[in-house]
Amino acid sequence: MNSTATTDGTARGRFRGADWEAQQRRVTVTVLILPVILMTVLFLVPLGYLVWLSFGGPNGPNINSYKQLTAPVYLNLAYFTLQLAFFVTVACAVIAYPLAYLLANIESAISRFMILSLLISLSLSVLARTYSWIIILQRNGVVNDILQGAGLTSQPLSLVYNQTGVYIGMIHILLPYMVMTLYPTMRAIDSSLVRSALSLGATPWTAFRRIYFPLSLSGLVSGSILVFMMAIGFFVTPAILGGGQANTIVMAIQNQVQVLVDLPLAAATSVVLLLVSLLILVVYEKIAGVERIFGKGRR
Amino acid sequence: MTLSTSAASAGTSAKGDSGTGPTVGGGVGVSFDKLSKKYGNTHAVDGFDLTVAPSEFLSILGPSGSGKTTVLMLIAGFVSPTSGRLLLGDEDISRIPPYKRNIGVVFQNYALFPHLDVRRNVAFPLEVRGLSQDEIRRKVAWALDRVHMGQFADRRISQLSGGQQQRVALARAIVFEPRALLMDEPLAALDRNLRVDMQHEIRSLQRSLGQTVIYVTHDQEEALNLSDRVAVMNHGRLQQVDAPKNLYLRPANPFVAGFFGEANLIRGSAESGVFTTEHGVRLPVTGNVSGKAVLCVRPEMVVFGEPQQPDFPMLQGKVVETRYRGSVLHIVLDTPLGQIRSVQHINTTNTEPAEGTIMQFGWDPELGHLMVQE
Numbered sequence: 001m002n003s004t005a006t007t008d009g010t011a012r013g014r015f016r017g018a019d020w021e022a023q024q025r026r027v028t029v030t031v032l033i034l035p036v037i038l039m040t041v042l043f044l045v046p047l048g049y050l051v052w053l054s055f056g057g058p059n060g061p062n063i064n065s066y067k068q069l070t071a072p073v074y075l076n077l078a079y080f081t082l083q084l085a086f087f088v089t090v091a092c093a094v095i096a097y098p099l100a101y102l103l104a105n106i107e108s109a110i111s112r113f114m115i116l117s118l119l120i121s122l123s124l125s126v127l128a129r130t131y132s133w134i135i136i137l138q139r140n141g142v143v144n145d146i147l148q149g150a151g152l153t154s155q156p157l158s159l160v161y162n163q164t165g166v167y168i169g170m171i172h173i174l175l176p177y178m179v180m181t182l183y184p185t186m187r188a189i190d191s192s193l194v195r196s197a198l199s200l201g202a203t204p205w206t207a208f209r210r211i212y213f214p215l216s217l218s219g220l221v222s223g224s225i226l227v228f229m230m231a232i233g234f235f236v237t238p239a240i241l242g243g244g245q246a247n248t249i250v251m252a253i254q255n256q257v258q259v260l261v262d263l264p265l266a267a268a269t270s271v272v273l274l275l276v277s278l279l280i281l282v283v284y285e286k287i288a289g290v291e292r293i294f295g296k297g298r299r
Numbered sequence: 300m301t302l303s304t305s306a307a308s309a310g311t312s313a314k315g316d317s318g319t320g321p322t323v324g325g326g327v328g329v330s331f332d333k334l335s336k337k338y339g340n341t342h343a344v345d346g347f348d349l350t351v352a353p354s355e356f357l358s359i360l361g362p363s364g365s366g367k368t369t370v371l372m373l374i375a376g377f378v379s380p381t382s383g384r385l386l387l388g389d390e391d392i393s394r395i396p397p398y399k400r401n402i403g404v405v406f407q408n409y410a411l412f413p414h415l416d417v418r419r420n421v422a423f424p425l426e427v428r429g430l431s432q433d434e435i436r437r438k439v440a441w442a443l444d445r446v447h448m449g450q451f452a453d454r455r456i457s458q459l460s461g462g463q464q465q466r467v468a469l470a471r472a473i474v475f476e477p478r479a480l481l482m483d484e485p486l487a488a489l490d491r492n493l494r495v496d497m498q499h500e501i502r503s504l505q506r507s508l509g510q511t512v513i514y515v516t517h518d519q520e521e522a523l524n525l526s527d528r529v530a531v532m533n534h535g536r537l538q539q540v541d542a543p544k545n546l547y548l549r550p551a552n553p554f555v556a557g558f559f560g561e562a563n564l565i566r567g568s569a570e571s572g573v574f575t576t577e578h579g580v581r582l583p584v585t586g587n588v589s590g591k592a593v594l595c596v597r598p599e600m601v602v603f604g605e606p607q608q609p610d611f612p613m614l615q616g617k618v619v620e621t622r623y624r625g626s627v628l629h630i631v632l633d634t635p636l637g638q639i640r641s642v643q644h645i646n647t648t649n650t651e652p653a654e655g656t657i658m659q660f661g662w663d664p665e666l667g668h669l670m671v672q673e
């Protein structure tokens with residue numbers, strides 16, 4: 001008799017539980033409908049159209065456009081773009097790491113001011129920031145005035161309308177993204193970990209190398225991925241500061257659309273670019289998956 | 300200010316080899332010589348004068364903000380003293396960087412390396428010292444065994460409970476045979492039962508290794524349970540350094556008296572065995588304090604009824620409050636000395652007095668403790 005009562009109670013409890021779960025599911029579904037519709041209409045449909053176009057569109061399906069992309073001119077463009085993105089990323093990492101370290105570890109009005117400046121610069125238009133580099137770097141600009149005034153150079157250096165200008169401009173524009181990814185990771189590293197390493201006999205360098213750096217690595221990797229992906233797709237800065245000497249793959253897409261009017265080719269180029277970005281993300285996901293386990297014990 | 304540093308105070312010079320490195324099976328002494336640390340205008344640590352004997356278990360006890368952590372950070376070397384000297388054995392370590400001090404530190408939040416597993420955490424101090432793989436394996440196994448964590452060697456830190464993390468932190472701090480072991484409120488984050496267990500383990504570990512331990516806590520029970528001596532701090536200053544029993548029975552000043560348990564503190568002045576309260580009541584006392592003084596009478600020393608000895612002072616008080624707390628009965632009296640609290644053990648013969656009852660009370664003058672008023 002007793003057991004009957006228990007079974008009965010349990011059954012009723014389970015029924016109530018199921019009811020609650022069903023209700024939860026209904027809420028979840030309702031809330032998700034709008035984003036799913038938006039994603040489909042604004043993202044998946046255009047993407048599908050792009051892929052369809054890249055395989056010849058109405059004349060298709062063929063892989064003529066992809067074949068065209070294997071021409072040396074495109075391979076060179078791709079090579080240059082990857083190389084540009086790579087060096088910009090490395091430069092950003094090298095500059096941002098000590099900068100973020102100082103910002104994260106030194107409490108002062110200056111570091112707060114610098115973080116604010118970085119945030120503000122992120123909100124400024126890339127176009128404005130790029131044009132301001134022309135003023136700074138041009139033949140009679142500030143930098144050349146200073147260099148000549150100090151007697152370091154006799155001739156004005158050509159710092160803009162070439163690859164140098166593109167590097168300077170892109171590093172400048174992408175640096176805040178690297179700092180802002182590194183900063184929170186470094187803030188999250190408990191300072192007692194490094195102290196504890198020191199008390200255990202590690203020199204400051206060993207403590208950095210074996211404790212601090214590995215724990216900041218996830219931020220460095222995320223920042224690098226972010227900067228690299230942005231650098232691959234950068235258009236404004238290389239177009240304005242490059243003076244035709246720093247043509248990237250995105251500039252080629254513009255050319256394909258506006259000059260060659262070859263939409264399938266432009267679509268194919270875009271698809272390849274997208275795949276490269278996806279590949280990087282997958283690699284990142286692999287690394288971040290490991291990092292997530294690492295990061296769990298962080299306080 | 301009176302500092303009673305009676306118990307184990309000498310002994311640093313006894314070990315000839317104390318400055319040369321880890322001593323197997325024993326720590327070395329730690330001496331503070333007028334050590335001070337100022338942050339701006341805050342005296343975080345003010346004129347610390349103290350000698351910790353080799354293999355002694357000393358607790359630093361004080362309210363939050365009294366400078367306990369700063370003392371530990373000074374010993375570990377993360378904070379440099381504004382003035383004064385710090386000796387480890389007979390070596391002045393005031394200017395030696397933390398990584399050359401050979402002092403184990405257990406941090407309050409354990410500070411285990413989250414990206415290394417238990418084994419690698421404990422191996423860390425040995426790896427940076429360049430020991431051979433064989434030695435490292437042996438010592439890590441030994442240390443993990445000491446804290447009963449042998450079977451968890453391959454776990455990630457995030458897979459351990461708070462108590463287990465505490466043990467790993469302890470193993471990591473003793474594995475390189477440090478000259479002294481510092482712990483900053485290591486048990487504060489654990490629940491009560493676990494805390495008591497860990498207290499026992501820390502104590503037995505310290506005994507068997509002969510390790511010198513300086514243990515910071517704000518929990519007086521913990522300090523009294525664990526320590527050979529307790530150093531009581533307030534506002535960056537040492538108030539008293541003494542064995543647990545003396546802190547209760549012979550507090551050096553009203554702060555210490557109030558810090559350990561309840562105390563009836565009666566202000567007045569003393570002269571040749573007689574204490575005159577602010578209200579003019581004269582009481583017999585022992586001790587050779589004269590001038591302005593404070594008389595400390597513990598609640599459980601207050602007795603009721605007829606005088607038991609001829610010189611037993613008996614006074615009258617009116618019961619204003621009674622309260623049962625577990626096995627004891629608290630009685631608060633209004634008396635010519637002000638409010639007096641008493642604690643009586645409950646047995647079959649005593650009954651709870653009604654409020655307003657006039658009662659005879661007193662205490663053995665031998666047990667009343669006289670302190671100089673600052």
Ligand SMILES: Nc1ncnc2c1ncn2[C@@H]1O[C@H](COP(=O)(O)OP(=O)(O)O)[C@@H](O)[C@H]1O
Pocket residue numbers: 338341342343361362363364365366367368369370
């Ligand atoms: N880095 C610091 N900068 C300024 N003041 C500090 C610093 N560290 C501690 N203090 C001050 O020193 C005093 C003692 O602090 P601490 O040693 O942490 O006390 P406890 O550990 O006993 O709580 C406090 O008043 C605290 O505010």
Ligand SMILES: [Mg+2]
Pocket residue numbers: 367368
């Ligand atoms: Mg503290």
